[in-house]
Amino acid sequence: MELPSGTATNRALTDNIFVLIACIINRIPVILCGKPGCSKTSSVQIVISNLKGKKSKNVYFQTLPELVPVSYQGSQNCTSDSIVKVFERADKYLKAKNETELLPVIVFDEIGLAELSAHNPLKVLHSELEVETCRHGFVGLSNWRLDASKMNRALYLACPDPDVNDLQLTAKTILKSMTSTHDQVARIDNKIIDSLAAAYFDLYEHIRVQTQYNNYFGLRNFYSLIKGVVRELMQCKENDNMYEKTRRQITVNFDGSFDGSHYMWKHFCQHLNAMYLYEQYKASPTFNQILDQCMSSRTGRYLMLIGENENVIDYAEHYILKKFQPPPVRTLIGSSFSGDLIEGAVYTEQYNYRVLMDIILYAETPVTLIMRRMGHLYDNLYDLFNQNFAVSGNKQFCRIPLGPLYHPRCLVHENFYCVVFARQQDLIKCDPPFLNRFEKHVINMESLVHRRHWTLASNLISWITKLLPTDINKLFPLPQHLFVDYSDDFICNLVIDACTHSEITIEDSLEYNDDDTNVVMSFCKKILLQTSSFDLPLIMSLKQSDESQALIDEYYEFHENVSFANLIEQALELEVIDNQVIY
Structure with missing residues (x-):
């Protein structure tokens, strides 16, 4: 059997291939279940690429039917009709005349994602997957077990952890x-x-054993x-430190809200019997x-x-x-507009289609695409995020479901790059296969x-x-009670906006130029006063000072x-009206 270059014949891959060939040829439905990265998709691609009927290179495979893949990308938006259409499409190949x-x-x-759909689309599988009447090969790929009514109609293979x-x-x-075409094998120990x-x-x-980070x-x-690591070490010069580069790559791939890079680095040094490296490159x-x-x-x-x-x-x-x-x-x-929503966080099909079309068009160009608050569409983009693109004519392709019935192959430019922003509290809702597709990093402002911006923000x-009274209550008032959407990061953004508005660049010495500092501080205080709550004058009246009275007068x-x-x-x-949002 021919394997793609760089394919490791580990336990999971060999087990998957053995079971897939036996089940597909005998038309026994099979469901591969395992964590992301355990060779589920790779094994399917290898089997389909090798079993080409009489055109197969292996003599035994020439005696077997030619496999024709009918792909379907499951998502939380798919419906029963779309799955029925897939089986109808497969039936057409059975009727086709061929050598x-x-x-x-x-x-x-x-x-597994389709099972979470509100439309309950997998109910149509009950009749299609009966072994006695199954006319096609059927392979389901999932990261978790399905319910018993589906699992009982297929052979279930749990991919082992490596x-x-x-x-x-x-x-x-x-x-x-990676090193087969280079003369640098000896350099990598x-x-x-x-x-x-x-x-x-x-x-x-x-x-x-830690469920929150499992x-x-x-x-x-x-x-x-x-x-x-291999890429970095191949590019190493004589004076470069390979352990410094290794430490950086560990941070790049095991960072995030749970920082696994320190744990990885410590155990790497232990297995290498070089604990002196741990202290030397402890700082990530x-x-x-x-x-x-x-980004570069x-x-x-x-x-x-x-x-x-x-x-x-x-x-x-x-x-x-x-x-x-x-x-x-x-x-x-x-979007947060009511016209794009059906109810709650459920978006209309027209809106989803429009946004997915935008993503497909951007993917064809060398752009950096930033996505925010689009969790309802991420499961449609798993094949894009996976970056395991199909290659044809030196071009890269992936599948992006456009609605329940249309799953086109989409061109992906070689210089296309994607950045997804996520809030910390939303990570717990994300599926493991979604999280595992990204390099994850917590933003450190x-x-x-x-x-200089930080200095001004700290002063503000x-x-x-100092405006807050200290003799009332520890929990009231707090800054967020007096100013809408208050946080230290909001103050920092406000300082940066003030510098931009006042045309003061960071090259100017704000720390020593009192005039520039006063301009920025005055602008920020004015904006804060405009976003203050009704509690501000009440709280200010509790402090008898000229500054408090001046703020009260300015507020009213x-x-x-x-x-x-x-x-x-x-x-x-x-003459020119600024963009404004009016509540």
């Missing part, structure tokens, strides 16, 4: 495939590869780590260094940037827009923001803190003139 016997194979990817030997074999196969595999296995065993890292993180690269490397190289997996709140995400997006163009950056944000936060002076009629009059007097 060799054709056997259509329905490949139902992410069948042991250390499997991990080392896979890692060495990746190393061999097998001890490094073996120690990385052993360290990952230790991490896997460590987080398996699926946060997976085999795709490990495979990406090995590829990144900063967030801005990692972001700069990922664009060779690894797509990025997931995790923020505590929308202010952090806003600034990270602004940073990317400002620093990493060209290539051009485009942003798609999930302090590493992105210029120190101190000013706000501003709010006295705030009305919709005044807003319209002021807007009509302007």
Whole structure:
């Protein structure tokens, strides 16, 4: 059997291939169930690419039918009608006349996601998967067990978790495939590869008992780590430190809300019998260094940037827009308009279709696509996020379901890159196969923001803190009670906006130029006053000071003139009207 270059014949792959051939040829429905990265999709692709009927290169395979894949991407939006259409499409191949016997194979990817659909689409499988009447090959791929009514109608194969030997074999196969065309094999020590595999296995065993992080890292993180380390070491110069590069790659692939990089690095050094390296490179690269490397190289997996709140995400997006163009950056944000929603967080089919078409068009171009608040569509994009593209004519293709019935092959430009923003509190809702497809990093604003901006933001936060009375209650008032959407990150964004509005660049010495500092602080205080709550004058009245009285007067002076009629009059007097949102 011919295997693609760089394919490791580990336990999971050989078991999957053996069962798939036996079940497909005998038209026995089979469901492969296992964690992301355990060779489910790869084994299906290998079997289909080898069984070509009389055109097969293997003599035995020439006696078997030619397999024709009928692919279907499961999602939480799919319906029963769409699955029925897949079986009807497979029936057409049975009626087709050909020199060799054709056997259509329905490949139902992410069948577990389809089970979560509100339309209950898998009920149509009950009659189609009866062994006595099954006319096609059927392969379902899932990351978790389905309910008993589906599992009882198919052969169920649970893909085993890899042991250390499997991990080392896979890692060495990746190393061999990447270095086969280079003269740098001797430079990469097998001890490094073996120690990385052993360290990952230790991490896997460590987080398996912690339910909140059980699926946060997976085999795709490990495979990406090995590829990144090999790529870095192949480019090493004589004076470069290979362990420094290895430490950076561990951080790139095992970072996030749960930082597994420190655990990995410690155990890597233990298995390498070089604990002195642990202290030497204990400090991991900063967030801005990692972001700069990922956005500049664009060779690894797509990025997931995790923020505590929308202010952090806003600034990270602004940073990317400002620093990493060209290539051009485009942003798609999930809609909150009632016309795009059916109810709650369920979007209309027209809206989903429109956004997916935008993504398909962007994927054909060398752009960086930023996606925010689009969780309702991410399961439609699993094949794109997987980056295991089908190649035809030196071009890359993936499948993106457009509605329940149409799953086209979409062109993906070789320089296309994707960044997904996610809020920390939303990660618990994300499926393991979605999380495992990305390099995950928590946004650290302090590493992105210029120190002068941070100095001004700290001064402004101190000013706000001094406004609060200290002899009332520890829990009231707090800054968030007085100012809408208050957070330290909001204050930092406000300072940056003030510098931009006042045309003061960070090259100007804000720390020593009192005039510029006063301009920025005055602008920020004015904006804060405009976004203050009704509690502000009440709280200010508790502190007898000239500054408190001045703030109270300014508050009432501003709010006295705030009305919709005044807003319209002021807007009509302007030559250029600013974008405004009116509640």
